[in-house]
Amino acid sequence: MNETQHLIEYFKQSPFIIQLAWIISGVFFVSIVPLIFYLKYLRGHLRENEKIVAKYQNEYEQYLVTYLYTGNEEEEISSDQQLIINKLKKCIVEPFKRKIVISTLLKLKNEISGEMAESIQKLYFQTGLIDYTLPKLRSKKWYSLAKGIRELRQFQVKEAHDEVIIYINHPKREVRKEMQLYMVNLFYFEGLDFLNVLETPLSEWDQIQLLEVLQRFDNQKIPDIKPWLKSSNDSVVVFALKLAKIYNQFEAKDELINMLEHKNKDIRIDVIFVLSHLIVLEAKEVLKNNFDMRSQEEQIAFFKMMENLYENSDEPFLLEHIHNENFEIKLSALKILKVINSDKFNNIKLESLEPEFLRIVNFIENN
Structure with missing residues (x-):
């Protein structure tokens, strides 16, 4: 009793900050102890629940194996299979068991193929599971x-x-x-x-995700992507451009060339890369004619296209841009010029006195 009174007196005489610290510690202690007991209960409950789920899964897996191997060619549904269907119908009435039946069906369906996988799919209908899904x-x-x-x-x-x-x-x-x-x-x-x-x-x-699914299927007829290229939904247009590139939709080249004037700059850049991939040479002249009116990102993309689609006739245009303010454009122009006219490239090197320009030229020569 004296010790208790002593502690009370000590608490009263302590500074406010120490009193506050003791109060907070007490609140935490009172809060934590019940939580510890609750967590122990929850862990025990989850373990018990896992055992129950494992038990039912094992039971339903046996049902499914029996169902798959008791069929015969003479009857659409054998008597043994009907017995399994009836048992599963009773099980799926309870939401908890229904969830386990569905997960077991899916697990088995993913592990098998062919006629057995089709049998699992039929069982989904035969047990009436579909009637719980449609609502x-x-x-x-x-x-x-x-x-x-x-x-x-x-x-x-x-x-x-x-x-x-x-x-x-x-x-x-x-x-x-x-x-x-x-x-x-x-x-x-x-x-x-x-x-x-x-x-x-x-x-x-x-x-x-959609492209990943589509690429699983071979010999599928690709739909006409032209309407999607004209969509007012920019994300649909971007997706259509990916389809055009992946599935080499050269027949959409006219629509793609028209899209070089699309209101969305990012889409215009994507279009340039798709046209380059499809080797649409006509697009080069369109881009050359209004090159100065385009954004710097589009200009860079165009020169990347030129690296893929260069011709000897591009030399005058390249010479206009070997001193471009943008490093990437300047580098691309010189790289292409070296390929189509090495003599001209060497003459330019000899005539130039600019150190930075010469460093770029030397880099191209050595790489």
């Missing part, structure tokens, strides 16, 4: 909607096309991304039709 497409919760579209994509449900496409301009990027992946994974290049009405931005990451 998600009408959900007001964006994450539930996105999850529903993803599941339809994973199980290759093409029949939901009309219900999915309506979310093309959904305010949530996650929903739009799932819609786009659904269209391309299931309908390949035809699925890109959504670009015709896309109003929202197609991010760089979205474009990379």
Whole structure:
């Protein structure tokens, strides 16, 4: 008791800052102790939950293996398979078990191919799982909607096309991304039709994902990209330019040349690189004629194009720019001149007295 009174007296007589430190320490102690006990409970609960999930996964995997190997050619669904379907129908009534069934189906579907993979897909319909997924497409919760579209994509449900496409301009990027992946994974290049009405931005990451999916499919007919090159959505135009380059869409050269006057400078620069890749020589004359009116970035891009598409007739134009104020343009002009007329290049070197210019010339000669 005396010790307690002594501590109280000590606390009262202590400076305010020490009293505040003791109060804060006490608050932290009172807060931390319950959290420690809660974390221990949570860890135990998660471990128990993991055991339950593992148990059900093992059970459902056995069901699926039995389903796959008890079929026969005489019946569309054998009696043993129907027994498995009935068991799974009872399981999926509970959301917790339904989630495990779906993850188990997907896991097995990703590990097998051919007829067995098709059997798993059929089982998705036979168990009625589709009836739990389709209502998600009408959900007001964006994450539930996105999850529903993803599941339809994973199980290759093409029949939901009309219900999915309506979310093309959904305010949530996650929903739009799932819609786009659904269209391309299931309908390949035809699925890109959504670009015709896309109003929202197609991010760089979205474009990379779509291109990655498209490049998995061989011998697919490439759609006409010309309407997308004229889109009012700049991100659609950028994506169409990538398609033009990757799939060598030379037939779109006239539209690409016209796009050298596009209002977006970054798109104009991209167009120059695509025209260079496609070796469209006509574009050179267009760019030469209004070279001085273009931004410095476009001028640099044009000289990069010239390095790929140079001709002997380009010599007068090159001579105009060997003393350009921009280092990259000056370097490109001299590099090309050395290739198409080495004598002229050497004469220029001998005539020049400017040290910096001579350093550039010597660099080109030695590289």
